[in-house]
Structures are given as structure tokens and as C-alpha cells.
Amino acid sequence: MRIGPYSLPNNLVVAPMAGVTDRPFRVLCRRLGAGYAVSEMVASNPRLFDTGKSRLRTDHAGEPAPVAVQIAGADPALMAEAARYNVARGAQIIDINMGCPAKKVCNAAAGSALLANEPLVAAIAAAVVRAVDVPVTLKIRTGPHPGARNAVAIARIAESAGIQALTVHGRTRACAFVGAVEYDTIAAVKRAVSIPVIANGDVGAPEVAQAVLAHTGADAVMIGRAAQGRPWIFRETLHYLATGTHLPPPTVAEARALIVEHLADHYAFYGEAAGVRTARKHLGWYTEALAGGDAFRRAMCAAQTTDDQLAVVGRYFDVLAARFHRLPYDPSRYRAPGQFALGTALRAHHGDCSTHTTNGQWDGEALAA
Ligand SMILES: Cc1cc2nc3c(=O)[nH]c(=O)nc-3n(C[C@H](O)[C@H](O)[C@H](O)COP(=O)(O)O)c2cc1C
Numbered sequence: 001m002r003i004g005p006y007s008l009p010n011n012l013v014v015a016p017m018a019g020v021t022d023r024p025f026r027v028l029c030r031r032l033g034a035g036y037a038v039s040e041m042v043a044s045n046p047r048l049f050d051t052g053k054s055r056l057r058t059d060h061a062g063e064p065a066p067v068a069v070q071i072a073g074a075d076p077a078l079m080a081e082a083a084r085y086n087v088a089r090g091a092q093i094i095d096i097n098m099g100c101p102a103k104k105v106c107n108a109a110a111g112s113a114l115l116a117n118e119p120l121v122a123a124i125a126a127a128v129v130r131a132v133d134v135p136v137t138l139k140i141r142t143g144p145h146p147g148a149r150n151a152v153a154i155a156r157i158a159e160s161a162g163i164q165a166l167t168v169h170g171r172t173r174a175c176a177f178v179g180a181v182e183y184d185t186i187a188a189v190k191r192a193v194s195i196p197v198i199a200n201g202d203v204g205a206p207e208v209a210q211a212v213l214a215h216t217g218a219d220a221v222m223i224g225r226a227a228q229g230r231p232w233i234f235r236e237t238l239h240y241l242a243t244g245t246h247l248p249p250p251t252v253a254e255a256r257a258l259i260v261e262h263l264a265d266h267y268a269f270y271g272e273a274a275g276v277r278t279a280r281k282h283l284g285w286y287t288e289a290l291a292g293g294d295a296f297r298r299a300m301c302a303a304q305t306t307d308d309q310l311a312v313v314g315r316y317f318d319v320l321a322a323r324f325h326r327l328p329y330d331p332s333r334y335r336a337p338g339q340f341a342l343g344t345a346l347r348a349h350h351g352d353c354s355t356h357t358t359n360g361q362w363d364g365e366a367l368a369a
Helices: 023-031 052-057 076-088 111-116 118-131 151-161 184-192 206-216 233-243 252-270 272-287 293-302 306-323
Strands: 012-014 036-043 068-072 093-098 136-141 166-169 197-200 220-223
Touching (some): 012 023, 012 233, 023 036, 023 252, 036 076, 036 093, 068 076, 076 118, 093 111, 118 136, 151 166, 166 184, 184 206, 206 220, 220 233, 252 306, 272 293, 272 306, 293 306
Parallel strands (some): 012 036, 012 220, 036 068, 068 093, 093 136, 136 166, 166 197, 197 220
């Protein structure tokens, strides 16, 4: 798949997730097979450019090309300025967020709330495309609510405005993270435009990626929550797409080495205190589906320094290595959307999003953190 001048090495994308896909995690996912990564969203309000969080979100040192930065906001002029600001700091692709249901974003009529205002979508897309000489992409949901799935109209507007790729999360804004993803609208979007389309939502296993690619005709799939604590899902999925067979889980020794390297990069990025605090969620996810994970997480909460945290990780993996060669995952405890059965994943969902809540759901708290 191509985005402007960039030819991506494969069709697997790690989703932008505020509070999760920071630079260390994006680099790790790329290393483990993701062909493309998009940054956590950066606010378009210039008063927020100089906060500590924004500074970290605009630090792309060592990140493999193309560096894609997502911007969020509802004012075309401010979005254009944010795009220029981020291109000046290394962004090679600008992604516009119209997919976020979080109150913090939607109350400002940004994120997925914009989908209800097609003229404003057109104005934002055109302003950002005019502002920068790098490719601009757009991430949307299927519409504002199940009664108004206007993703096809939005996709046509985006293409006319010069947007060069489109990601579609197969839920409406009103659905938040509730209910099964609906892939038919993504397929309709793919048929309606000639720019690349990336299908997103509940891709939690290699078979699901393959089925979603086949069902939607999309150029790529984007994986979000299933990569939390399982960044090797990208190489597992690549292997499955190429061979139809499953890679075994990583060995305990390899997982330990990857996690320790992730921690080193994470601590260097955030510093000691913030590094320890923000590493806890990743460590929780890494061990969520593993034996002894509960005791590990209790010990992790008591660890107050990077050295303490590394020592707890070391003890946990010593015990695991004494018993197992490969990570002994309990599949029922995967940190993943849960729809592993293909029938469920591809079930068209035309209801009112009230069937069930997926795990790992996002209420926007990560933005406020
Ligand atoms: C913790 C979290 C943070 C997220 N932050 C963003 C964000 O900053 N920008 C965005 O466009 N989507 C964001 N999303 C939505 C994801 O990019 C993705 O569309 C969604 O999780 C569905 O994919 P999945 O089922 O593979 O997780 C976030 C999701 C989660 C769980």
C-alpha cells in the first residue's frame, strides 16, 4: 500500500491510541512487523503545543519513516496551523482524527462529532491539505450514529479534498466501543473511493485480519487494543497472511528481552518517575493472559523505581522460564477485543450498539492522564 510517496512494507497498521502508542511502543510494533504507525493525537489548540505531553507527542527521534502524526480539532485554520507545526517537527504524514468518541474531544465538536457536519469535514480537510506539502490522511468512524452511517459520503468528500488515505473504524460515534464492529460500511467505502482504505475495529487475531481484508477489500487493516501487551501480533498476523499457518507464541526468553528493551526505551523517553508510573499499564497488559499475572501486577504496584520495576520483571520471568519454554497464554484472557470467532467478528451489526461492551474499551481517560 502507498500513501503519497511512501510505499509501506506491508498492510498492517498499529492504531493511534492516546496513552498507549507513544514513540517507544510505536517503534516496538514497527520492529515486530507493523508496516505503519500513527502517533497518538496531538491537540490543534496552539496553547497546548508547549505542554509536556505535547512535547513528548512531537518527539519522533529514531522513529522509522514515514512518521505520521495525528491532529485533532474542529477549527480549519487551527488544524492547518497544527499540521504545519507538526511537519516542521518531523511529521511526514498528517492524519486528521475524526474517529474519537471521547467526551473531552467530542464536546469541542471535534473527533467523531465532526462526522455529523459534512461541510465542516470538507473545510477541515481542504485547509489541512492546502497547509502542508506532505500527504494528509483521515481517520473516521462509519457515521455519527447507526441511523446515519454517512462514511461513504465523508469518504467522497475527503477524496475530493485531496486526502490520500482513509481509515474507517467500523462503529458509529454513538456506538463508542460497544457492540460488534460492522464491516459492510467499510466495504462500501472501499468501493466508493480510489484512495487507499484501512479497515479498523476488533481485529484481534490473524484469522480476523485475513477475513476483514477479504470482506472489505481494504488495502490494510489497523490493529489497536489487541496489540496492547502483544506487539508481536503484527508478525504473527503477517506470517498467517503469508502462509495460512500460525506462528507459535514468543519464547519466554524472547518476550523477556523485548519487554526489558521496551522498558529501557520507555524510561529513557519519560524519565524515572513518569516512566515507572506509565510503564505499569504496559506491564499489566503483557502479563494479563499469563499465569501468575495477578501476583506480578500486585508486586508491580509496590515498585517505585525503574530498578525495582526491572527486578520484579526479572523475578517473574525467572519463574516463568523455569516452567515454560514459550509464553503460556490463556487465550480466554487475551487483551483483545474479544471477537476472535470469525462469525462474530464479521457479523453485520445493524442494531443500536447495545449488545455488549468489548474489553479494553476507551472512555477518553487516557487523554486526560
Ligand atoms: C486507549 C485508546 C486510545 C485511543 N486513542 C485514539 C487516538 O488518539 N486517536 C484515534 O484516532 N483513535 C484512538 N483510539 C481508537 C483506535 O485508534 C481504534 O480506532 C479503536 O481502538 C478500534 O480498533 P481496535 O478494535 O483494534 O482497538 C483509541 C483507542 C483506545 C483503546
